Amino acid sequence: MERISVQTNVLKANQDMAAQNRQQFESDGTLVMNLMSAPGAGKTTLLEATIKALRGRYQLAVIEGDLQTDLDAQRIRALGVRSHQITTGTVCHLDARMVARALSDFPVKGLDLLVIENVGNLICPASYDLGESLRVILCSVAEGAEKPKKYPVIFNKADVVIVNKTDLAEASGVDLSELETNVREVNPGAIVFPVSCRSGEGFNAWIDWLSGAIESRNAINRLGSMVLTRS
């Protein structure tokens, strides 16, 4: 019981800090995405392709979470996009306080999109709200079709599920439609994008959807400043 109450207190404190982050992001007018997956599902590769598709149109930045190394932040910077690396040591997820600390050195006001790439882990990040408005789960076809059933909490909380590495379906012996069915069973409301970041298959649908989400956020910002100007 003691362990449970400590855990509850930690999560409550995180929720309070996430609410502060959310308020900050709201006042900055920035759309914030929390990108989560198992290790090696292809988060950074998806981000590289997404940045290449959007950097001409939008202001972007990335906060990277990893146990060790700043390899991912380097990959993002190589594309001319600002990136901040959080290294967690042995901590298996990002939390709202880590993100708040990062924001003090890494302002996001005026950005169209901030992506927070979480630590590679299909379990713990699900419990830690960072203040994001968009939760995206990436899973790799090579992980097998039954992953949504075995890790239901993180899939259930997703706004979007990207099924990556569709080019490996045949070689992996994985039935894509079975995987999609399993996603929808755990989370009937999720928007599902099957993509291959290597071949480009299905990628435009994701970019179109994300551009739409950024445009909606920006329309709300314009509406907000009109209201402020009038009052």
Add this chain to the structure above:
Amino acid sequence: MERISVQTNVLKANQDMAAQNRQQFESDGTLVMNLMSAPGAGKTTLLEATIKALRGRYQLAVIEGDLQTDLDAQRIRALGVRSHQITTGTVCHLDARMVARALSDFPVKGLDLLVIENVGNLICPASYDLGESLRVILCSVAEGAEKPKKYPVIFNKADVVIVNKTDLAEASGVDLSELETNVREVNPGAIVFPVSCRSGEGFNAWIDWLSGAIESRNAINRLGSMVLTRS
């Protein structure tokens, strides 16, 4: 600081329970393997192939750890091998107490090999000793070559690293020798087996090594009972 001391106490309690499990396994004369990997690296598929190769020669059993479902335990039982499922709910790793509880319903005395398949997670299971004598880390080629650098703690603690899905190396654009170099950089003492559970490539080397480990354990058991008989 409070959070750190709670974590330290949890790990200390786990270590004490793991020592009890280890003593039990020792007196039972059973070799115990803790098998860990990211979600979808192929732990259960490796186990199925390992069971098929060894079940004629040795007495085997499996304890399965998953957040949800007993899909993996069913797959093991379908091969005629005893299997016990631990479902952890939202807990991201097995701990020594969960294993001790499982053992009360699931005796392992007289077995040659007990495999404990941990929850799919490359981070948290590294911190929780279960009382095993053999730590095996499985990684999938499709996860990319840099995983050992990004998850060094779990790779560093491994006795054996199995690099699975070598048949996907080309399609994934992953350089196998770079992956092996990264494993050895983090853990120079690890024994590394590149295998494909799908094609069978490299699999016999793993089975030969594991058979040798079981034979060594059994030789120690015979020596122990000779000493006991003589005294």
